[in-house]
Amino acid sequence: MKIIHVEDYFDPMAGYQINELVRAGSKIGDEVYIITSNCMKPFHKDVDIKIDKKYEKELGIKIIRLSAKLIISTRVIMKDLYKVIDSINPDLVYFHGIGDFKDLQLWKNKKDYKIVRDCHMSWVASQNKFRKMYYKLFKIFFAKKINNTSKYDKVFALGVEEYEYLKAIGINEDKLDFLYHGYNDDIIFFDEQKRNEIRAKYCYHKDDIIISYIGKMDNIKMPDKIFDILDKFDKKYIECKKIKLLFIGPQDKEYMKIFNKRKERVLNKVEVTIESSKSFSELKNYFSASDICIFPKQCTLSSIHAQICGCSVIMEKYSSNIERVIEEKNLYSIDKIDEATKILTDIIDKSEFDKKRNLNMISELKNREYKNQIKKLRNI
Incomplete structure (x- = not known):
């Protein structure tokens, strides 16, 4: 045909x-x-x-x-x-x-x-x-x-x-x-070997909690909002829980000026790694290496890919996100950063980013x- x-x-x-x-x-x-x-x-x-x-x-x-x-x-x-x-x-x-x-x-x-x-x-x-x-x-x-x-x-x-x-x-x-x-499922799946390789690449330890944003870095998706979410965390809490931030995606030059300026606010509390875009075939390696993915604005197909690789996903509460995200309780009201911070805290404190637990849930997306x-x- x-x-x-x-x-x-x-x-x-x-x-x-x-x-x-x-x-x-x-x-x-x-x-x-x-x-x-x-x-x-x-x-x-x-x-x-x-x-x-x-x-x-x-x-x-x-x-x-x-x-x-x-x-x-x-x-x-x-x-x-x-x-x-x-x-x-x-x-x-x-x-x-x-x-x-x-x-x-x-x-x-x-x-x-x-x-x-x-x-x-x-x-x-x-x-x-x-x-x-x-x-x-x-x-x-x-x-x-x-x-x-x-x-x-x-x-x-x-x-x-x-x-x-x-x-x-x-x-x-x-x-x-x-x-x-x-x-x-030939391209997007959890890969434990690649998880270990990527985490070793960035010198992440086994018990570090990696919070990622993987997608376009521009004024529409606004990944800098993640800094607002993390900014409400106490430095001691971040250190105790061993939280790290990882951003991967194509970068709009004008937006990155805003992003990098806002990043300065959290550098005294949390380690931030920023990478340029990767080929799609590589993305499952980074989703596998991550524990939690936050997509702070609108909706994205990456939320499905992240869950297939065992990540907990936090997003705004739109109908499109409700139908894609297995854990609806992880959706926060539009622009309500305080809600997002509470959801993130609950996920971390209850260890709901556990890969084995999350991978058992993906049958809902088949x-x-x-x-x-x-x-x-x-x-x-």
């Missing part, structure tokens, strides 16, 4: 849904293509052709990068997109995201190939002041086309909030289905494994 994934921005080193669906599809013998733009700004890096080629060779797929003719906000028009798609003659095209320039195809003739879309948008990310006007316009100009034609076979929601969002912009339930955020989800996509 020929499957094309179309995504405005694509990073081969990341572990997003598209990366894992491509991996799962290629393993069962599909001919898989990724068509994307030549822009990598959201990942705080530039295109590296060597990395693209390595990814292609590893998975046996093809990455096609097209020039960005126009970028408005984060939405991209790619040069010759449909010409390239037609030249491949695919069976199915998966346009990732919704509510962008790719929806203009609804006004064109129906294609011979199947088309599906998905939605990554949750209420936490939908904060534009013009959103209500946007919902009305989408209902009038696009949702009717989606509902009353077969131009889109399915629109997938990656979670409950995304499902609610799709209904809010006017898409009928019979067009909707779930294709959950998840993980690939339905999110991507090899199960690719079957639903191929059945279309």
Whole structure:
């Protein structure tokens, strides 16, 4: 089967849904293509052709990068997109995201190939002041086309909030289905050997408690909020519990000025290690080495990966996080740092970061494994 994934921005080193669906599809013998733009700004890096080629060779797929003719906000028009798609003659095209320039195809003739879309948008990310006007316009100009034609076979929601969002912009339930955020158990799993190696690399001791943030370091995710959480701890408590902080991820240069300034406040109490981004295949090593992961703002797929590797996870209390986090008691009210500090204290004092205990809980996330989800996509 020929499957094309179309995504405005694509990073081969990341572990997003598209990366894992491509991996799962290629393993069962599909001919898989990724068509994307030549822009990598959201990942705080530039295109590296060597990395693209390595990814292609590893998975046996093809990455096609097209020039960005126009970028408005984060939405991209790619040069010759449909010409390239037609030249491949695919069976199915998966346009990732919704509510962008790719929806203009609804006004064109129906294609011979199947088309599906998905939605990554949750209420936490939908904060534009013009959103209500946007919902009305989408209902009038696009949702009717989606509902009353077969131009889109399915629109997938990656979670409950995304499902609610799709209904809010006017898409009928019979067009909707779930294709959950998840993980690939060939890539994400607890690795005790790598845990020991990584902890030795940073000179962490066996009984140190490693609190990590693994993800984008920017003004949206705001990992510096972890300093606010730790700042409420007494120095003696941190020393007694042997707490260390580890940050790993791509770094926005302007944001890091703020981050490093705020870091100074806690350096007299806790050891802080900061590393640049790692390839996705390496991340399970760092999740395995960690005991607790804190993602202080919004939501992230990394919360699932962290739990699969046995970490306790602390996040804000959004619907998207409630459905992803096994221990709902570890979610705190939005922007309530005092609550986050109390949750962290409880986890540490009750030793709820114990790897064996947490690894026994991950059966609750099994339905999110991507090899199960690719079957639903191929059945279309």
